[in-house]
Amino acid sequence: MTMEALLLAPVSLGFISAILGALISVTDSVVNNYGEVDININNGKKSLKVKGGSPLLGTLAEKDIFIPSACGGRGSCGACKVQVLSDVGPHLPTEIPYLTKEEQAQNVRLSCQIKLKAGIEIQIPEALFNIRKLKTKVKKITSVTHDIREVLLEVPEGTDLPYVPGQYGQFEVPPYDKIKEPTQRAYSFSSNPNDKKHLEFLIRLVPGGIVTSYVHQHLKEGQTINVVAPVGEFHVHDTGAQMICVAGGSGMAPFKSIFANMVDSGEIDKREVWYFFGARTTKDIFYLDWLSELEKKYPTFHFIAALSEPQEGDGWTGETGLITDVLHKYLTTVISEGNKEGYLCGSPGMLDACMAVMRKNNMQEDKIYFDKFA
Amino acid sequence: MKMSPEFVKAEQNMQPGVITADGFLGDDTRPLVDIIDHDEESMVKLGLEFETLVSKMHYLLEEGQKGLGEPVTVDGQWIVRTDEARGHLPSPFEDGIFRKVNAEVESLENGKPSGKKLLFTDLSLHLINKYHFFEGKGSAFRVDPAQAKEVLHL
Missing domain, CATH: 2.40.30.10 (Translation factors)
Known part of the structure; x- marks a missing residue:
């Protein structure tokens, strides 16, 4: 091989690659160009004209309509459900694990998995517009x-x-x-x-x-x-029933918001509230002063903290053991009969364990509220 | 070593942003088969059986979940904390979906936390058990065989 041929070979290869790259790019823009497509939301309540080709979840977000999602659209949380009224093809294998049989029958889909190739009609809760x-x-x-x-x-x-x-x-x-x-x-x-x-x-x-x-x-x-x-749909139901609230760790968050709001509205004086908080040691407990203060000030408010592994020298004199065991003890021996509602915040495992205890103590399952997003 | 189409696809799925934001390979630039090959050699050198390792990890994950999100002392030898998030993660080998549960295991020395920790997921157990894949170096959920031996007292 001559020196000239040796020098020309990489140049020729580069040239061929560039042509192939351009061809792929042109083909992609032709084959995957879906143009403008219409999204009809809630029977014309909102109509959008968008560029097709991307997943529904992200396309809606670009138009300031946010479908809740906990995984950023990777199809691993199953949260971004919408009901699709038009034909977008069969459910994908990536959607099936997150949908019940009823949801599949109603053509509920994961919006992160549906690619917008044509106009689409969807139904979403009105609250999502806010x-x-x-x-x-x-x-x-x-x-x-x-x-x-x-x-x-x-x-x-x-x-x-x-x-x-x-x-x-x-x-x-x-x-x-x-x-x-x-x-x-x-x-x-x-x-x-x-x-x-x-x-x-x-x-x-x-x-x-x-x-x-x-x-x-x-x-x-x-x-x-x-x-x-x-x-989210987790909120206090305005029924006057006794509230049995259970949390651990950062599950404290919604209850801090709920109790502060109940203080402002005066509701905290009118309704029996039992707040169970589980932690491992004293270093995992927080807002103790504020919660103790609420308990002193409002006779209807009861705060029960339990440590699962109190350490020597903690000086802990409160309840010990898993929060579910303490909850069971109070439900059977301390908290009076009558209407009760459960309010839970924690991991799916914690929610399941608390619900089992509540059911065992004759609390109605449809009166136990939580957002299972943790 | 040449990779099968299954492994080529798995390696693509392990990239950041595909299944998880940070992927499964960390800073490791070696082909998937080489990562597995190297860890298999390490297991032999350390005298560790895959079944023993996975079984111990599975046991600690189950025990940790009894804490309902709070750390639990297991057998006086470990503190285990599990965290669970909504949904499932698909295996990069496309052979199943797994709960989003992770466990952080810290060994105790004379009853006190040693600072020696191991972090793994429900999916890690499957990947180690079936494919001998411990994740790439630099991945947050890599289970280093030598570290596993030390932390799990194997």
Whole structure:
């Protein structure tokens, strides 16, 4: 082979690659060009014209319609369900594990898995139209335990974000380290909705967790954070029934919001509230002073904290054992008969265990409320 | 070593942003089969059986879940904390879906936390058991065989 041929070979290869690349690009734009497509929401209540080709979840978000999602559209949380009234093809294998038989029959779909190739008609709860993306400023970060941070955010001036205690927001952290895209996770508000200027979250460090690691290791006061809110259906039912509330760790958040709001409205004086909080040691308990104060001030409010593994020298004189065992003890021996409602916040395992105890103690399953997003 | 189509697809699924935001390979640039091959060699050198390792990890995950989100002392030798999130994670080998549960196991020395920890998920157990895949170096959920031996007292 001549020197000339040796020099020309890489140039020719590069040229052929460039032509192939251009061909692929042109083919892709022709084959995958779906043009503009229509999204008809709730029988014409909202109509959108959007560029086709992307998943429904992200396309709706670009138009400020936010379907709750806990995994950022990777099809691993099963939260972003919408009912599709038009034909978008059969359910995908990635959707089936998250849908009941009834949901499949009603053509409920995961909006992150449906690619918009043509016009589509969907049905979503009207409440989702109220969800917005806010650019907030981190006002204060407080470590309330060794692994839980209270994050106080300032909402933009003039923002009116009505929410009910128990609802949550999607907290979005920017790309960092190896994480190349913004990541959202759902956390209950711990703030009192009457404070219109702030939103507050309690965020517990989860080992290996993308958002919680960011909050605990990188988040700074003064920084801007996007929050998508308000989301969720967990709220206090206005029935006057005794409230049996159970939480552990950062599951404290919705109850802080609920109790603060009940103090403001005067409801806390009128309704029997039992709040069970589980922790491992005294270093995992927080807001003890505030909750003890509520208990002293309002005879209808009862706070029962239980430590599963009190340490020597803790000086703990309260309940010990798993919170479910303590709950069972109180339901059988202390809390009076009568109408009861359960309010729970925690991991799916914790919720299941509490529900089993409540059912065993004749509490009606349809009167036990929670958001299973943890 | 040449990879089968199944492994090529799995390696694609392990990239950041596909199944999880940070992926399964960490900073490891080696082909998937080489990562597995190297960890299999380490297991032999350490005298560890896959079945023994997975069985111990499974036991600690189950015990940890009894704490309902709070850390639990198991057999006086470990503190185990499990966290559970909504939904499931598909296996990168596309052979099942797994609960989003992770366990952090810290060994105790003279009853006190030693600082030696192991972090793994429900999916990790499947990947180690079936494919001998411990995740790439630098991955948050990599189970290093030597570290596992030390923390789990094997």
